[in-house]
Amino acid sequence: SLALDHSFRSARVERGLRARLAGAAGPAAGSTPGRPNRAIYDQHNSDATTPGTLVRAEGQPAVEDGSVNQAYDNFGFTYALYWDVFQRDSIDGRGQRIEGLVHYGQAYDNAFWDGEGHMFFGDGDGRLLTDTTKGLDVIGHELTHGVTQNTANLTYQDQAGALNESVSDVFGSLVKQYHLQQSAEAADWLIGADIVGPELAPALRSMKAPGTANSQDTQPATMDGYVRTSDDNGGVHTNSGIPNHAFYVIATTIGGNAWEAPGRIWYATLNDPDLQPSATFADFAAVTLKQAKAIFGDTSAEAQGVQSGWEAVKVAP
Numbered sequence: 001s002l003a004l005d006h007s008f009r010s011a012r013v014e015r016g017l018r019a020r021l022a023g024a025a026g027p028a029a030g031s032t033p034g035r036p037n038r039a040i041y042d043q044h045n046s047d048a049t050t051p052g053t054l055v056r057a058e059g060q061p062a063v064e065d066g067s068v069n070q071a072y073d074n075f076g077f078t079y080a081l082y083w084d085v086f087q088r089d090s091i092d093g094r095g096q097r098i099e100g101l102v103h104y105g106q107a108y109d110n111a112f113w114d115g116e117g118h119m120f121f122g123d124g125d126g127r128l129l130t131d132t133t134k135g136l137d138v139i140g141h142e143l144t145h146g147v148t149q150n151t152a153n154l155t156y157q158d159q160a161g162a163l164n165e166s167v168s169d170v171f172g173s174l175v176k177q178y179h180l181q182q183s184a185e186a187a188d189w190l191i192g193a194d195i196v197g198p199e200l201a202p203a204l205r206s207m208k209a210p211g212t213a214n215s216q217d218t219q220p221a222t223m224d225g226y227v228r229t230s231d232d233n234g235g236v237h238t239n240s241g242i243p244n245h246a247f248y249v250i251a252t253t254i255g256g257n258a259w260e261a262p263g264r265i266w267y268a269t270l271n272d273p274d275l276q277p278s279a280t281f282a283d284f285a286a287v288t289l290k291q292a293k294a295i296f297g298d299t300s301a302e303a304q305g306v307q308s309g310w311e312a313v314k315v316a317p
């Protein structure tokens with residue numbers, strides 16, 4: 001499953017510092033607001049967790065290696081959603097360099113954020129997964145782990161961990177929808193459709209219909225199916241189906257482009273100091289409702305959509 005190596009990643013995430021945008025200083029030296037600063041490294045199929053050979057830096061032309069160019073381009077599309085729609089300048093909000101380490105490991109079936117500024121991408125074994133740099137939603141998912149670390153810093157365990165995972169799926173899907181200029185109605189709401197091999201086809205997860213993305217998908221769509229387990233940090237990649245589905249219901253109830261009203265509500269929630277790192281689903285839902293009311297009005301269609309979305313998944317905001 002795509003939940004491999006969570007112990008490696010989450011231990012590093014624990015060490016991450018909580019730095020909310022409100023307290024952040026100006027742009028980092030050498031960065032230009034509105035422009036990404038990307039660096040792609042080739043790990044040459046080693047397990048090394050420090051950057052290997054720098055193969056494409058910002059502004060440099062495409063190289064022969066397709067994985068390098070896909071990571072570079074998909075980082076650019078992810079940066080564009082955050083900048084164009086949310087006026088956020090990269091992972092830390094102040095122009096942080098976006099570093100991708102491609103060809104990590106041998107036939108490695110995963111991609112992950114290490115909590116220390118690096119995104120790792122495996123080539124896949126060709127059966128479960130293929131080259132993970134191909135997935136725009138997957139790249140959006142991994143980069144969003146960095147955004148979450150710099151904002152709400154949701155603890156990677158149990159419900160807070162499932163929220164951390166869900167926030168990555170939500171913004172990963174929004175990156176793809178924004179790039180394709182697809183409305184909520186037109187989007188497929190699948191995660192990982194471009195990187196799955198035959199054994200996990202057609203996708204890793206479905207926000208529209210959690211539990212149906214592939215033959216091994218066990219995600220619940222509502223609290224009735226909440227999975228109690230000690231695996232995967234308390235089922236963070238499983239129970240994320242519940243807030244994922246709430247977002248889908250909210251986005252399709254409100255209608256239009258999901259990166260507009262629903263995305264704005266989710267982004268404001270992530271940046272709201274009332275959202276604690278230990279938030280439960282109900283805590284998170286309450287902040288989304290508070291933000292929907294603050295931005296659009298107490299009796300707005302947006303606030304009503306948020307309320308009904310959480311009710312649909314049996315979470316009381």
Ligand code: ASN
Nearest residue numbers: 002003005006009111112
């Ligand atoms: N692809 C997974 C994720 O980003 C990797 C992991 O769990 N370490 O959540």
Ligand code: ZN
Nearest residue numbers: 141145165168
């Ligand atoms: Zn994740």
